[in-house]
Each structure stands twice: as structure tokens, then as C-alpha cells.
Amino acid sequence: MTDTILIGGGVVGLSLAWELALRNIRVTLLDKSAIGRAASWAGAGLIPPPHRAPNLTDPTCLLRARSAELYPEWSARLLEATGIDNGFRVSGGIDVALEPAEEPALASMTGRWRKQGIRYEVVDDLRAAELEPALTRRFARCYFLPERAQIRNPWHLRALEAACLALGVDLRPNCQVHEFLISGDRVTGVSTASGSIHASQVVVTAGAWSEKLFETLNIAVPTRPIKGQMLLLDPGRVVLRRIVEHGKCYLVPRDEGLVLAGATEEWTGFDETLTGDAREMLWNEAISLVPSLADSKVIGHWCGFRPGSKDSRPYLGPVPGLEGLFVATGHQRAGLSLSPGTAESMADLLTGKPPRVALDGYAIDRPLAQRRDETVRS
Ligand SMILES: Cc1cc2nc3c(=O)[nH]c(=O)nc-3n(C[C@H](O)[C@H](O)[C@H](O)COP(=O)(O)OP(=O)(O)OC[C@H]3O[C@@H](n4cnc5c(N)ncnc54)[C@H](O)[C@@H]3O)c2cc1C
Structure with a gap:
């Protein structure tokens, strides 16, 4: 006998x-x-820095702030419960504009960081x-953001x-x-192949x-897949210690020296093809940020499908009109970072x-959110 069925065993x-x-609810996860x-599994595991401003109101910001606050605590509790280190590290991050034309967009972030109480420092040569x-x-x-963090998402998933x-x-x-079981205006379970x-x-x-x-219920919850391709580079030594972000691309250094170079953003449905164009773009981006990575080997190339949303926010809560049915999805580029708060x-x-x-x-039936509060660029 189960109290709650969850459909989907990703991080959410x-x-x-x-x-x-932990709250003594009997759960079946399919x-x-x-x-x-x-x-x-495919993601990079970037975790935004804590927000220290007391009066946050924007929904995405609130969820992000709470999740950033929970991550250290969750990581310690997972380690204690399972013995598995999820790789949570406050490695700090560096955000760069390479060209003068990119400066205004990056400089505008400082207003948001100040408002949200995110620590940052202007960095010269x-x-x-x-x-x-x-x-x-x-x-x-x-800019240097000393409190930007990361997890090793495959380790985090194993720990969970x-x-x-x-x-x-x-x-x-x-x-x-395949479908929901419905009685009157209630969802009473699900039907599966078994x-x-x-x-x-x-x-x-x-x-x-x-x-x-x-769609099987005729309810619109758009989650169009946003394909992201990523490379894993092995420079053979530790060349980088902090996360580096440049627009929508980033480098994430892992403890042993491997570096993730991500990520594309593609609207090609569930097509799993790994493309030469993406590999070239990510490689060029990596060596323009850290030239010595040119000596690296590419030891991994994969993709994943971020769950889209009708605006920049996830869908969280009850599904109107059907008792007992709930949703938690559409986290786009920030599902790993927003998962504890979710x-x-x-x-x-x-x-x-x-x-x-x-x-x-x-x-799910909210008015469209303004896209101004992009989650994290990952
Ligand atoms: C390249 C890339 C980089 C990213 N980097 C970051 C990052 O640095 N930080 C960050 O916060 N986020 C990042 N993300 C986004 C993040 O990975 C996603 O937002 C998050 O993983 C979504 O989690 P989920 O549990 O909703 O979905 P998923 O992990 O996709 O899990 C959904 C699960 O549902 C299952 N499922 C689907 N349909 C059914 C069904 N009918 N019956 C049963 N099971 C079903 C699937 O098999 C799947 O296992 C990145 C994503 C990508 C692709």
C-alpha cells in the first residue's frame, strides 16, 4: 500500500x-x-550562491534562495545517511565578458546580485x-562570486x-x-505496463x-525539451579551481582535474544526436576561456533534455480540477539547483x-511570468 506515487525518478x-x-509518507516512485x-544525470551541477537579502519576493528567486540555503544541510545529511559524498563544493565562480559588446549584459547582473544579497567582487587582471x-x-x-557552488550530480542522484x-x-x-486512473473528479492511481x-x-x-x-488528460503543461550537449575534458592535471561562466557557456572543474564544458541550448525535440557543431563550439569556448585546455583530451560528450516551461518558472502544486493530482516539473536550466526547495x-x-x-x-494556470528572472545559466 502506498500513499503517494511519483512519476519520474530524476532529481526532482x-x-x-x-x-x-522522512515525513513517514509511503512513496512509490516509478x-x-x-x-x-x-x-x-546529464547536467553540470552548478548551484547558485546564497541570497542574503531579507525581502525577496520574486517566486523563482525565493525558491533559488531557499534551495541554496538547503544544499549544505542536505549534502551533510545525505552523507550521514548513506556514506555517499554528493560532491557539494563551494568552489566559487568567475563570470567573464570576453568582448566589450558583452559588457553591458554582464554588468547589469550586478544590480540583481546587490538586490538579492549575493556576494561578488569586481576583478581586474x-x-x-x-x-x-x-x-x-x-x-x-x-566578477568573482565566492559563494557559487557545485554538486557532482551523478553522485548526488546515487546518494538520494x-x-x-x-x-x-x-x-x-x-x-x-501510460495513464492516470480517475474516479469522478479524483485521480486514484496510475496504469503501467505491469x-x-x-x-x-x-x-x-x-x-x-x-x-x-x-496530454492524456487534455491539460496543457508545456515542458518542451531543451536539449543540452556537454563535453568532459581531461587536461591531465588541475588547471582550474573555480567555475567559469561566459554567457550561457561555462566550465566546471571537478576535484581530480576533469573539466565539464557546457552547454548548448537546442530546440530539436528528443533527438539524441551528438553533433560535431556542438563539440566544436564547446571546445572553442573552453579554450577561449582557459587557453591551456587546448592540451586536453575530450573524454565524454553527452546530452540531456531540460524540461521547458511556458515561462521561466517551474510548475509546482496541485492540478486544478483533479483532486489528488500534483505536478513538480519545468525547472528548465535549474532543476538540480532548485530541487531541495522544490x-x-x-x-x-x-x-x-x-x-x-x-x-x-x-x-500551471498562472499568468505568464516575465522572463527577467532567468534561473541559472546552465
Ligand atoms: C547539459 C545540461 C546541463 C545542466 N546543468 C544544470 C546545472 O548546472 N544546474 C542545474 O540546476 N540544472 C542544470 N540542468 C537542468 C537540470 O538537469 C534539469 O532541470 C533537471 O535535471 C530536471 O530534473 P527532473 O527530475 O525534472 O527531470 P529528469 O532528470 O529528466 O527526470 C525525469 C524522469 O522521468 C522519467 N519519466 C518520464 N516519463 C515517464 C513516464 N511516463 N513514466 C515513468 N517515468 C517517466 C524519465 O525517465 C526521467 O528519469 C542541466 C541540464 C542539462 C541537459
């Missing part, structure tokens, strides 16, 4: 499953393929050399999976949900595939408490 489903299990191998000796000196503008299993969550990989499963609450956490599930507030909602972050601004 697993985080919510863990949070619910995934059409392996657990934790879709967008959440000398300071750049001190912070990150391998960074190109040919930049037009540069182990923590869920330890609390008795029923994890079922290779169990695709039979029906009943529960009083069903939550759609199916990432970019969520839209297809909602899980906490969704678990509040599902257990009848006022959500820690109010979810009204995330309703």
Missing part, C-alpha cells in the same frame, strides 16, 4: 521521495527507464591571475537513491506510466516528458502544511 522525483519518506539517468592563473587575460569585464531505499521508498525503474497502482496522491515529476502525460515545499503541500515557499506563483 528523488528529492521529493526522500523528503516525503520511472520508465533507469532511475536518475535523464536530464538530472592582477586579481584574475591570483584567483585563476589559467584564465585568459583577454577579458573586457570580470540510497537514502530513499534506506527509508523504504519503493523505487521501480523500467515502469512506464498493472495498475493505486494511491491517494499522484505527483508528475517526469521532466521534459511531463507534457505527454498531461521537494521541501511540495512535501509541505502534500502533507497539508503551508508550503515554506508559497507556490501560487508556480501554478
Whole structure:
């Protein structure tokens, strides 16, 4: 017997499953393929810095701030519960504009950082050399964000999976949900290839595939896939210690010296082709930011499908008109970073408490949010 079914075992489903299990809710989590191998595995694991401003109001900002606050605590609790290090590191980040034409867009970020209480420092050539000796000196503008962080998302997913299993969550990989079971105006469970499963609450956490599930109910929840390709570089030594961001591209150094170079943003449906153009663009970007990476080997190239949204915000909350049905998806470029806050507030909602972050601004039938509050560029 289960209380709550979650459809989709990415970072959003697993985080919510863990949070619910900690509150003694019996959870069954179903995934059409392996657990934790879709967008959440493919991502870079950039975590934005904490927001220290007291009066935040923008919904995305609130969720981001709460998630940034929760990450250190979650990481420590996951380590204690499972023995698995999720790779949470406050490595700090450097944001650069390489060309003068890129300066205004980057400089405008400082207004947002100030308003949101995010620590940053303006960096000149000398300071750049001190912070990150391998960074190109040919930049037009540069900032240092000392509290920007990262996780190793494959490790984080493994830790969440182990923590869920330890609390008795029923994890079922290779169990695709085809339809919802409905009685009157209530959802009472789901139908899968291996039979029906009943529960009083069903939550759609199916990432970019969520839209297809909602189509079976004639409910519009656009989650158009946003394909992201990424390279993994092995420079053979540690050349970089901090995350470097340039527009929508970034380099993420891992402890042992490997460097992730991401990421493309493509609107080509669920096409998994890895393209030469993307490889070339990401490689050129990497060596323009850190020239010594030219000696690296490319040891990985993959893609994932970020779940789109009708605007810049995820969909979180109840599905109007159908008792017992909920959604948590559409996190676009920020599902890893927003997952702890998402899980906490969704678990509040599902257990009848006022959500820690109010979810009204995330309703599926909300008016379109202005796109000004881009989440993280990842
Ligand atoms: C290249 C790239 C880089 C990124 N970098 C970052 C980053 O640095 N920081 C950040 O915060 N975010 C990043 N993201 C975004 C982040 O990865 C996503 O927002 C997040 O992973 C979405 O998580 P999810 O659990 O909603 O979806 P997913 O991880 O895609 O999980 C959805 C799951 O649902 C399952 N499913 C689908 N349909 C069904 C069904 N009918 N029945 C059962 N199961 C089903 C799928 O098999 C899948 O396992 C990046 C994404 C990409 C692609």
C-alpha cells in the first residue's frame, strides 16, 4: 500500500521521495527507464550562491534562495545517511565578458546580485591571475562570486537513491506510466505496463516528458525539451579551481582535474544526436576561456533534455480540477539547483502544511511570468 506515487525518478522525483519518506509518507516512485539517468544525470551541477537579502519576493528567486540555503544541510545529511559524498563544493565562480559588446549584459547582473544579497567582487587582471592563473587575460569585464557552488550530480542522484531505499521508498525503474486512473473528479492511481497502482496522491515529476502525460488528460503543461550537449575534458592535471561562466557557456572543474564544458541550448525535440557543431563550439569556448585546455583530451560528450516551461518558472502544486493530482516539473536550466526547495515545499503541500515557499506563483494556470528572472545559466 502506498500513499503517494511519483512519476519520474530524476532529481526532482528523488528529492521529493526522500523528503516525503522522512515525513513517514509511503512513496512509490516509478520511472520508465533507469532511475536518475535523464536530464538530472546529464547536467553540470552548478548551484547558485546564497541570497542574503531579507525581502525577496520574486517566486523563482525565493525558491533559488531557499534551495541554496538547503544544499549544505542536505549534502551533510545525505552523507550521514548513506556514506555517499554528493560532491557539494563551494568552489566559487568567475563570470567573464570576453568582448566589450558583452559588457553591458554582464554588468547589469550586478544590480540583481546587490538586490538579492549575493556576494561578488569586481576583478581586474592582477586579481584574475591570483584567483585563476589559467584564465585568459583577454577579458573586457570580470566578477568573482565566492559563494557559487557545485554538486557532482551523478553522485548526488546515487546518494538520494540510497537514502530513499534506506527509508523504504519503493523505487521501480523500467515502469512506464501510460495513464492516470480517475474516479469522478479524483485521480486514484496510475496504469503501467505491469498493472495498475493505486494511491491517494499522484505527483508528475517526469521532466521534459511531463507534457505527454498531461496530454492524456487534455491539460496543457508545456515542458518542451531543451536539449543540452556537454563535453568532459581531461587536461591531465588541475588547471582550474573555480567555475567559469561566459554567457550561457561555462566550465566546471571537478576535484581530480576533469573539466565539464557546457552547454548548448537546442530546440530539436528528443533527438539524441551528438553533433560535431556542438563539440566544436564547446571546445572553442573552453579554450577561449582557459587557453591551456587546448592540451586536453575530450573524454565524454553527452546530452540531456531540460524540461521547458511556458515561462521561466517551474510548475509546482496541485492540478486544478483533479483532486489528488500534483505536478513538480519545468525547472528548465535549474532543476538540480532548485530541487531541495522544490521537494521541501511540495512535501509541505502534500502533507497539508503551508508550503515554506508559497507556490501560487508556480501554478500551471498562472499568468505568464516575465522572463527577467532567468534561473541559472546552465
Ligand atoms: C547539459 C545540461 C546541463 C545542466 N546543468 C544544470 C546545472 O548546472 N544546474 C542545474 O540546476 N540544472 C542544470 N540542468 C537542468 C537540470 O538537469 C534539469 O532541470 C533537471 O535535471 C530536471 O530534473 P527532473 O527530475 O525534472 O527531470 P529528469 O532528470 O529528466 O527526470 C525525469 C524522469 O522521468 C522519467 N519519466 C518520464 N516519463 C515517464 C513516464 N511516463 N513514466 C515513468 N517515468 C517517466 C524519465 O525517465 C526521467 O528519469 C542541466 C541540464 C542539462 C541537459
